[in-house]
Amino acid sequence: MTGAGAGDDEGERLARAALTRVLEPGEERGGRWLREYGAVGLMRMLTAPGAEAGAPAGVGAERLAGYRRRAALADPRRDLELAAESGGRFVCPGSAEWPTQLDDLGDARPVGLWLRGRPNLRTWALRSVAVVGARACTPYGAHMAQTLAAGLAERGWVVVSGAAYGIDAAAHRGALASGGATAAVLACGVDVAYPRGHAGLLGRIAGQGLVLGELPPGSHPTPSRFVLRNRVIAALTRGTVVVEAAHRSGSLVTARRAQRLGRFTIGVPGPATSGLSAGVHELLRGEAVLVTDAAEVVELVGSIGELAPERRGPVLARDLLDPDAARVLEALPAGRPVLAEEVARASGNGADEVIGRLYELHSLGFVERQGDGWQLSRRTPEGGTQTGTVRRGGR
Template sequence: MVEPGDPAALEAFDGLSALEVWELLQTGTPRVERWAARLASTNPERDLERAQAVGGRFVIPGDDEWPEQIEVLAHAGQQARRGGVPFGIWVRGEANLRQALAKSVAVVGSRACSSYGEHAAAELAAGLADNEVTVVSGGAYGIDAAAHRGALAAAGLTIAVLACGVDVSYPKRNTALFDRIAAEGLIVSELPPGCSPTKLRFLARNRLIAAGTLGTLVVEAAVRSGALNSAGWAEQCGRAVLAVPGPITSRMSEGAHLLVRERNALLVTSIADILEAISPLGTALTSYPHAPDEPTDGFDLEVRRTLDAVPVLRPVPTLRIAVTAGLDAETVKECLETLADADLVEQLPAGWRLSPTHRRALGGT
């Protein structure tokens, strides 16, 4: 009877249990008139039967698989006129919802994504699945679908949180994907079976995606998008906010770049970055990327200057190398001996040149 996250309902029913709310709605008192229009068409028994027909169930607080972390929504405020903890969650699939969400990351983004964004979402989702992290998304076209498919391809667990009933395939072209998610993962919704999506229901759905996971990863998003709404909920719930960088020429990456530049999101380029962000402080730490070690890294400046002055193929005498390097002949002679011991140069009757091993390492003949 009540729309998910309805702020008017949150105020009117503050402090009441679900059963007390149901009884109040049936009294017809003036302060609940706005919801009375749905009373005649509300049939809880029918909803349960429809859910069971597709392998679904209704999970409420206190149940074994109720994910307690979503109760942070009681203190997370509102966004886009939505908020609050759901009275219950419809779940379709065999997995335990609480256990599936215990180590999970939301992967969200634009429906009209680029091939780059689609590839990044699928690869990162597959990598998360390989690390036994549940991938949560919204089942939409674009980034959402790519994330679900990436997790499934890696034989991982994925959850689709819908803005419609768990028995409704929206968008319709993702029906096969939803069937596979229901068979291998979970389909979740705050709305009863048979309900169709609306704009406000999508916005209400986003708060569950953010609150139920350890972090929200935005792969691609426009400046005004549902993905940024999910990121906002993650911020308000105290969850990690992550963003994948994209081309500076791409409108679909503007939202991700905005999150990094102005909202302190963590820039993500690898699975290691995500795992560090969602792990307890001080664990799963990643190191900064660095270039491969070079053979000359341990040498002092004079040795490196000498090596730079040695020709690749045509040998030259020591004095010629000293002039090129700007060093005295005695110093260059010692440096050449050091380089020869490291198999970086070789001495021929006509003088010195780079060794065959070093030439091959440099891509020469």
Template sequence: MTESSAAVPPSDEARLARAALMRAGESGDPLLGRLIEVCGPVEALAQIREGELTAEISRRLAHDRGRTLRDLQAKVTGWRTRLLAADPERDLLVGRERGARLVVPGDIEWPSQLDDLGAGRPTGLWVEGEADLRFSCLRSVAIVGARAATPYGVHVASEMGAELGQEGWTVVSGGAYGVDSAAHRGALTTEAPTVAVLACGTDYCYPSGHHDLFAVIRERGVLISESPPGAHPTRSRFLIRNRLIAALSRGTVVAEAAVRSGALNTVNHALALHRHIGAVPGPVTSESSAGCHALLRQGKAQCVTNAAEVLDLIGAIGADLAPEPKGTVIPLDSLSPEARAVLDAIPSRGPGAGPATIAVAAGIDIQTALSRLGALAAAGYVQHGRQGWRLRDRR
């Protein structure tokens, strides 16, 4: 029996089974995800607890994932061992006591774009916060970058987060030091929610210095994690959670990143999901922006310098176009071509020039020259003296 579509509300039994399976396997395990796809969470849990999959499902999974039956059985044994210490009822109770909810496929709050991850989609998500996760992510942008961000990177991320929030877009990031926290804080200066995707349980504050930041995010947005309560962060969990940052948002912006940066891992996930990528250029002498420059040079990202350009990249066609940047408009810009030619033909030094001389130098007839000279005089650009026309001193 194949798992029902995400549009069907999950039963309490299915929710409890998913809570148990989140303890059994590591986040993003595609084999476990495929097992749930094939037979549903309740049956998947039952077979793992038995310690052996049915022959039909074993052959199917081994064929799908290119594994031998022996390798598959070893995985099942590992899941079963971890289940022995799992207490899904307690996980749900602990979550409720601290205001966390387990959102699973089929729930109204489940962001359907996570289904793009296929077998790698989360088994469920622990969510803490006042905002609705699905609604918050309908119009969302991921901003990622270096933990050891420079003042430039922090400024860019903060400004972009605030500008996007002012336009009603949600900022998604990882809650880390540097670019992540700057983007969250920028978004929190607006009315828009922000989403922090953690690599540990939502009840575990990492980094510890973000206790106050996470408290505000709970009030104005959401903290989410596919790790169960009490789970500590690990290097692999940071890398695995990056796929959620990429999948939840319409596009990912790299505000600042070195060549070797975890942010580029998020970019790779976004590229695999066919999401838009933007990169903010930095000083060519800065190693902290070398990763952004590489993305631009390789054609993997488009150059973005502000929120308007980000929305032009990822927003709705025709609705979020960024205005073309223009220089400062000055009065001379409004002059006609003939008036410009006349103005250029008038000497800036020495005695003035007569209309005929000006007309010849401007390449126009005498009547047109006289007409343009009158208009330029009225506008204060030129003046007529005893020796002819000359430029007016406009200092």
């Protein structure tokens, strides 16, 4: 029996739940053993007594002893009960709720995922975007993360982040405030409030969305688990948006892992002088795509036709003039009236044509008649289309 495709088997599920206490997240050696022996076979190998015990390939005696100590203490049924008491559950590869994009991680794929929240993870992950960034963010960064997340949620996208202080929290709050969907990927047990200051936020996420992680109930985070957690965020989502990150930020690890997995890597620019945006700017000089709002993110990660609106400055009445009329207008000097013949020489047009154009411009409010001469109006038309405007390409 192999690990892949056996997630609906109760023995495999129990074995994988137990292995979340044995193997560290992202441990590729353990992933290789799972592929070779299956979860049931691996647990049997690690828990068999004395002479009956086998040894997985490629592990020393001391490390193997550590695995066996952990395996002997694992109680998957108790962990499943603890998860259920807090409204949680356990899903693993092959089960109906497993998001198959995590399989792109190969042997670093999670053994399984512990979840809190009602939504179906597989369904949510199909239309999800990660929004990550600095913990010690600026007000600008928090505003951008919250605004982006709210915009994504309003467009039907699930906002995924890590529930940390700073950008992560702003992203979750933006999605929640808009009544949208958000999921938090933790580096600890889903029943552990970390950071403690986010106990209320995590409760709201679990109530309205999903809290998930690789570690069993009661597990606490370590620095390495935070780094390894990032690969799940990158693999789970269609793209990763980085809002503020210094050169050594863990958010850059997430973004680069997303890029290696073939996901979109996206950055929000900040001030050129801001050290908290330096890492984002480095991404933007390389593999990342610059965005400024949710519509531009969706244009990248969404389906065909989900385009951001065209960006342009205000349209002025002068912009809509026929090229010949515009050339006549440009030939008029400022501050004094001139005869039509002088305008004709300056514009390179015939005198009769210039007179016709001057009357057109007069009717639009661009020029005034002063005796035999013409001059620019003291009040020129402002932006927008007016009745009778001469458009480019014709009258």
